[in-house]
Amino acid sequence: MPLLDTSAAPGWADWLGLVLTVVGFLVAIIQATRARRVAAAASEALARAEKRLHMDALFALPASLADTRGELNWAEANDDMSVARFALLRLHNRSSEALLLVADDSFDVLEQKKLARLLRRVVKSSLAAKDQLADAPSVAAAIIDVAKDFDELTGQLAASTTNMRMRVSTNASE
Amino acid sequence: MLLNDSEWANLIERLEAVTAKRSLSWEEVQVEDDSEGNSYYRAAVGETVYTLGAVDGDGVSPFFLEIWRDGKIFDQIQTPANRISADDLVSIRNGLRDLHREVGRAVNRAPERVAMLMSDLATLE
Numbered sequence: 662m663p664l665l666d667t668s669a670a671p672g673w674a675d676w677l678g679l680v681l682t683v684v685g686f687l688v689a690i691i692q693a694t695r696a697r698r699v700a701a702a703a704s705e706a707l708a709r710a711e712k713r714l715h716m717d718a719l720f721a722l723p724a725s726l727a728d729t730r731g732e733l734n735w736a737e738a739n740d741d742m743s744v745a746r747f748a749l750l751r752l753h754n755r756s757s758e759a760l761l762l763v764a765d766d767s768f769d770v771l772e773q774k775k776l777a778r779l780l781r782r783v784v785k786s787s788l789a790a791k792d793q794l795a796d797a798p799s800v801a802a803a804i805i806d807v808a809k810d811f812d813e814l815t816g817q818l819a820a821s822t823t824n825m826r827m828r829v830s831t832n833a834s835e
Numbered sequence: 836m837l838l839n840d841s842e843w844a845n846l847i848e849r850l851e852a853v854t855a856k857r858s859l860s861w862e863e864v865q866v867e868d869d870s871e872g873n874s875y876y877r878a879a880v881g882e883t884v885y886t887l888g889a890v891d892g893d894g895v896s897p898f899f900l901e902i903w904r905d906g907k908i909f910d911q912i913q914t915p916a917n918r919i920s921a922d923d924l925v926s927i928r929n930g931l932r933d934l935h936r937e938v939g940r941a942v943n944r945a946p947e948r949v950a951m952l953m954s955d956l957a958t959l960e
Contacts, residue, residue: 742917742918746891750893788893792896793896794896795897795918
């Protein structure tokens with residue numbers, strides 16, 4: 662028996678099979694296209710949500726750092742090493758996290774560089790201040806450098822986030 | 836607390852001395868289930884195990900030193916959180932810092948590495 666019988670003419674069942682196959686392919690292509698569109702829309706929505714969360718975290722940063730500055734002020738006024746230690750730990754952690762946030766492309770490149778440099782200084786000086794707490798004559802003496810770096814950072818951060826806010830609202834209104 | 840301040844000061848001084856002479860060897864141990872990669876140092880002498888590290892896991896003061904025997908903690912101390920200038924407390928504060936630095940140098944083979952750097956530099960004119 663030959664492998665392929667070319668002498669037999671296709672019957673109605675063959676034509677029906679062909680039509681069903683073509684229809685099946687079309688349905689599959691349409692479904693795949695729809696699925697791809699839905700996945701793309703979901704990815705866009707996720708990216709927008711991530712961006713929104715990122716910006717919310719950035720806008721909350723000045724207030725969060727100001728809280729820590731308040732704790733440091735209290736520790737300095739009361740010469741309380743324990744409160745100073747935890748405030749410096751928080752400052753170190755928040756500044757380290759903020760370094761990741763300022764990589765946002767909503768910032769001007771120059772502002773990004775300035776903020777990253779100041780944040781790195783605060784990360785380093787907060788750890789150094791914590792290390793010196795027990796040896797320094799007072800909390801005030803231990804935090805001189807970190808307080809200076811911190812105040813420079815908060816000034817720059819306020820200016821940068823205001824610029825970013827204006828840029829975002831301008832883009833939204835266009 | 837089983838050891839008094841004077842005994843702690845003596846113990847820390849002794850640990851630093853034997854570490855500096857490399858008679859006591861320490862190893863770095865990663866804290867289990869710690870995503871930040873914190874670690875502490877550990878040394879065993881007979882049935883006694885010493886653990887040393889930074890309380891906040893950031894490598895800086897305050898430091899802790901623990902003594903373990905038979906798997907149970909025997910005694911422990913931290914860098915004093917006050918500025919009392921009693922001699923023993925000052926010794927403990929400075930001793931823990933110096934011990935932590937010396938152990939870090941020993942574990943990371945700092946003298947050998949420095950010797951290697953110096954030998955590399957010696958080849959330059």
